[in-house]
Amino acid sequence: MLTDYHVHLRPDEVADTPAEQFFTAANAERYRETAADRGIAELGVAEHVYRFTQALDVWDHEFWRHCARDDLDDYCAFVREETDLRLGIEADFVPGREDRMANLLEAREWDYVVGSVHFLGDRAVDYDKYDVWTSGESPDRVWKRYFEWLGEAARCGLFDILAHPDLVKVWGKERPRPDGDLRRYYERAMDGIAESRIAVEVSTAGLRKPVGELYPAPAFLEMCVEAGCPIALSSDAHTPDQLGAGYDEALEALERVGVTELSVFERRQRRTEPIGAT
Ligand SMILES: [Zn+2]
Ligand SMILES: [Zn+2]
Secondary structure: OOEEOOEOOOOOOOOOOOHHHHOOHHHHHHHHHHHHHOOOOEEEEEEEHHHEHHHHHOOOOHHHHHHOOEOHHHHHHHHHHHOOOEEEEEEEOOOOOHHHHHHHHHOOOOOEEEEEOOEEOOEEOOOHHHEHHHOOOOHHHHHHHHHHHHHHHHHOOOOOEEOOOOHHHOOHHHOOOOOOOOHHHHHHHHHHHHHHOOEEEEEOHHHHOOOOOOEOOHHHHHHHHHOOOOEEEEOOEOOHHHOOOOHHHHHHHHHHOOOOEEEEEEOOEEEEEEOOOO
């Protein structure tokens, strides 16, 4: 089986992507058709939690206030009633707000919850409007903090899938990067990851970003697999054509570390299935 679980039904530009235009059976069908063409049988959506008004009960960052326009329960009802897609959500790890996020998540019946670290405090690792790299912190400090938070995100137990695990590298050469063997940073996340046995996402999204690499880097993937973590495969598509993009490269990376099965989710129960297009 092949999966694509970390999928958005619309691009990130809030003003141009109203729910009524994108949360439609016809749009879901476009994704389903592309998935079928690419041999991806297990397809689910995971919209950003901060695009829903209920997320403001969790965190009131300016970016979230800008994005929070839609109703979370309407989204859930749409996916369940008008599509045959798995119902997921991409939820941010916001330290200190775990209880509030738990309340939001537990009130709804997801197939899976994708957990992400996008922000380190008020600043983002992947969004230049709130760029963490303008804070003057050294690359060493930014990377340490990112991977510490990633480990905490795994450990907190709110999430089924740990998204784009080394997202901090997203800008590639456009931002500073620590020198040498990066495993010293990955190590900082590994206790939390190993303890939680969370499904670690192999994401092809990095291939279309400035870094031009899969998340996670091969050495980090190897550490996760050695720790016994199952793998979830996704593209983080924001349009139908991005579904399953770069999967050949992802499957090669998985083969190199001996991964032969992928995580499959239903109502937050995880099982594994052998890798293979259908
Ligand atoms: Zn993300
Ligand atoms: Zn995403």
